[in-house]
Amino acid sequence: MAAEEYFTVQVDLILLDGPLPYNLYINSAGDSGRVKFIRVFPRGDILLSDDLKELQRKYVQIYLSDDERDDFVQSLVKSSSVAIEDKTKVVKDSAINYLDKVFDPEKEFSTEVLEETIKGCRKNVENMVDLITDEDLSLSGLQKLIGNLSYHDFYTFDHSVNVSMYTILILKETRPESSKDDLTLAGLGGMLHDIGKVEIPLYIINKAGKLDDEEFAIIQSHPVRGKELIETQKKELQGVDFETIRDVVFQHHENYNGTGYPNKISGEDINFYARIVAVADFFDAVTTKRSYHTPLSLNDAIGIMENTVGKKLDPEIFHALKATVSDIGTIEKSHIILPDDFDACQPHNKLPIKDYDPATQDHNLFEKNKKFGKVKVSKKKGS
Numbered sequence: 001m002a003a004e005e006y007f008t009v010q011v012d013l014i015l016l017d018g019p020l021p022y023n024l025y026i027n028s029a030g031d032s033g034r035v036k037f038i039r040v041f042p043r044g045d046i047l048l049s050d051d052l053k054e055l056q057r058k059y060v061q062i063y064l065s066d067d068e069r070d071d072f073v074q075s076l077v078k079s080s081s082v083a084i085e086d087k088t089k090v091v092k093d094s095a096i097n098y099l100d101k102v103f104d105p106e107k108e109f110s111t112e113v114l115e116e117t118i119k120g121c122r123k124n125v126e127n128m129v130d131l132i133t134d135e136d137l138s139l140s141g142l143q144k145l146i147g148n149l150s151y152h153d154f155y156t157f158d159h160s161v162n163v164s165m166y167t168i169l170i171l172k173e174t175r176p177e178s179s180k181d182d183l184t185l186a187g188l189g190g191m192l193h194d195i196g197k198v199e200i201p202l203y204i205i206n207k208a209g210k211l212d213d214e215e216f217a218i219i220q221s222h223p224v225r226g227k228e229l230i231e232t233q234k235k236e237l238q239g240v241d242f243e244t245i246r247d248v249v250f251q252h253h254e255n256y257n258g259t260g261y262p263n264k265i266s267g268e269d270i271n272f273y274a275r276i277v278a279v280a281d282f283f284d285a286v287t288t289k290r291s292y293h294t295p296l297s298l299n300d301a302i303g304i305m306e307n308t309v310g311k312k313l314d315p316e317i318f319h320a321l322k323a324t325v326s327d328i329g330t331i332e333k334s335h336i337i338l339p340d341d342f343d344a345c346q347p348h349n350k351l352p353i354k355d356y357d358p359a360t361q362d363h364n365l366f367e368k369n370k371k372f373g374k375v376k377v378s379k380k381k382g383s
């Protein structure tokens with residue numbers, strides 16, 4: 001990563017009254033069009049509110065070195081005086097910025113790039129784990145925070161970061177005893193699940209219209225391509241379990257009933273984290289605001305996902321996710337359904353929604369779903 005890159009920082013997000021975990025810079029070249037960054041406040045010193053006001057008075061813009069971006073994000077996540085919306089935006093922007101940089105189309109993708117990617121992603125994911133656990137976010141809370149922050153045309157990075165955050169949250173709910181390392185590993189799997197798409201032409205990735213057979217086959221090759229990429233990474237990286245990441249990347253399009261791809265494996269033969277990523281992937285695909293289609297409400301998203309439980313999604317994981325929806329009251333059974341071959345990793349102009357007709361569905365499945373058709377969840381006091 002180039003050492004001389006800097007980014008502007010919103011002044012009210014700079015940490016006050018404690019040892020500053022990063023240096024502050026200004027661009028001393030002024031309006032000349034050139035850039036010359038000089039340090040105006042050193043890492044480790046205590047920055048007081050008056051110091052900051054003085055810096056603001058003297059300089060138009062304050063910068064941080066890109067090398068210290070992770071320290072900035074970490075200090076922000078840990079700060080009690082920063083709003084959750086700001087924390088989430090910075091965490092998400094930082095992760096997307098990172099992926100944007102390492103997947104520079106000008107750069108050839110190599111083992112070194114992959115190693116750098118995984119190391120950098122790990123730090124980003126750790127910040128996400130801190131955010132989600134410290135703030136004890138629910139699914140609806142997280143969805144409100146990130147669903148509308150999605151503005152990138154290049155679908156994959158924004159989507160990868162969302163899937164990573166949802167994956168962390170779902171694991172935390174499904175297995176509350178999970179350690180920070182477990183949550184980080186799962187989040188890393190979510191972040192990298194579509195890594196195989198770096199080998200697929202952008203026009204196919206971003207094509208929201210109908211893909212022809214050849215294009216469809218190419219896009220469906222991304223789990224295999226991703227697995228092969230991960231396997232080129234021979235070196236050990238501390239704290240990173242490559243086998244799990246490889247399995248998540250390879251198996252996130254397998255369906256619980258064995259109808260997915262590439263290997264049509266089913267049930268517990270699919271890596272547990274891959275099954276979680278499949279739920280997170282689906283949820284992000286239908287709820288996130290994108291240029292491709294109107295997002296579903298949380299209620300419809302949960303309802304539509306419920307219709308695929310046991311087919312596409314793992315029942316245990318889905319119900320753990322559903323249990324985190326704490327503030328939308330009664331969840332109505334959805335009367336809409338997505339086709340069994342709905343592919344969460346593919347953009348859609350319009351979600352291919354159909355009406356749900358129980359008569360045409362597998363009877364047992366319907367009976368099973370009916371049990372969960374109306375779930376009363378505790379409402380907040382006073383609501």
Ligand SMILES: [Fe+2]
Nearest residue numbers: 193194252345
């Ligand atoms: Fe995918």
Ligand SMILES: [Fe+2]
Nearest residue numbers: 194281344345
């Ligand atoms: Fe995906």
